[in-house]
Amino acid sequence: MTLKVTNLYSGYRQVPVLKDINFEIKFGEIVGLIGLNGAGKSTLLKTILGLLKAQKGEVSIDGTTIQANHSQYAQQLAYIPETPILYEALTLKEHLEMTALGYGISTEVVMERAEPLLKLFRLDKHLSWFPAHFSKGMKQKVMVICALVTDAKVLIIDEPFLGLDPLAIKHFTNLLKERAEAGSAILFTTHVLSIAETLCDHYLMLQAGQLIASGDLPSMQMQLNKPDASLDELYVMIAEEGLASEVGGEV
Numbered sequence: 001m002t003l004k005v006t007n008l009y010s011g012y013r014q015v016p017v018l019k020d021i022n023f024e025i026k027f028g029e030i031v032g033l034i035g036l037n038g039a040g041k042s043t044l045l046k047t048i049l050g051l052l053k054a055q056k057g058e059v060s061i062d063g064t065t066i067q068a069n070h071s072q073y074a075q076q077l078a079y080i081p082e083t084p085i086l087y088e089a090l091t092l093k094e095h096l097e098m099t100a101l102g103y104g105i106s107t108e109v110v111m112e113r114a115e116p117l118l119k120l121f122r123l124d125k126h127l128s129w130f131p132a133h134f135s136k137g138m139k140q141k142v143m144v145i146c147a148l149v150t151d152a153k154v155l156i157i158d159e160p161f162l163g164l165d166p167l168a169i170k171h172f173t174n175l176l177k178e179r180a181e182a183g184s185a186i187l188f189t190t191h192v193l194s195i196a197e198t199l200c201d202h203y204l205m206l207q208a209g210q211l212i213a214s215g216d217l218p219s220m221q222m223q224l225n226k227p228d229a230s231l232d233e234l235y236v237m238i239a240e241e242g243l244a245s246e247v248g249g250e251v
């Protein structure tokens with residue numbers, strides 16, 4: 001059971017971004033997607049989600065592609081975007097009900113699953129609130145809860161820790177670990193390497209649209225020929241080399 005990306009090329013009409021991306025994430029694994037601003041992380045997530053059409057190559061979840069079976073593919077995915085996307089006219093409870101509808105789960109089951117999460121994130125008294133009354137962090141927590149009440153086997157998360165307070169980050173990272181232990185694959189982007197280090201089984205390091213290293217820390221140290229480097233040191237080294245070659249290319 002895997003999320004598999006094969007020979008993937010993707011980007012925007014005039015801007016090719018991703019070039020020949022290949023990787024596999026087994027269900028049960030947490031993988032951190034790291035790279036500088038503009039490396040192509042969000043483009044990769046959008047392509048996996050089907051929000052951007054691949055120019056070449058394939059993404060499959062447990063053998064199913066979006067082209068072969070759109071609804072089966074989509075039901076296996078839950079997405080937490082970098083900027084919370086909420087409907088101004090719907091209350092928190094209605095967002096949960098809409099999630100239930102979207103994933104074909106009964107409202108009762110979704111509310112049952114949501115209850116402990118609402119308590120944990122201190123939103124249990126706010127079920128009738130509209131997004132306009134939530135802080136940025138509260139909106140992010142609503143997105144987190146809506147993703148976690150689904151049965152999605154693959155969680156795709158863009159910068160999950162932005163806007164969350166340290167207590168919420170602790171709860172959220174614990175929930176992600178539990179979700180992975182229960183058999184979900186989790187792919188998230190982050191610039192917060194210290195959290196990535198405590199959470200991830202593997203990493204994907206993206207630079208200028210290409211995967212330049214992947215795997216756990218020892219295997220990335222080998223690939224990048226830096227046997228004792230920390231994740232932070234590897235990242236800085238790659239980033240500086242990338243920037244130097246960009247500057248070189250411009251001259």
Ligand SMILES: Nc1ncnc2c1ncn2[C@@H]1O[C@H](COP(=O)(O)OP(=O)(O)OP(=O)(O)O)[C@@H](O)[C@H]1O
Pocket residue numbers: 012013015017035036037038039040041042043044
């Ligand atoms: N809608 C768009 N249309 C055209 N080009 C885009 C669009 N969105 C992103 N790009 C370009 O695609 C490239 C990769 O952007 P992307 O958002 O995937 O980077 P990222 O790694 O997620 O960056 P960040 O860490 O800043 O979020 C950049 O050169 C960016 O300018």
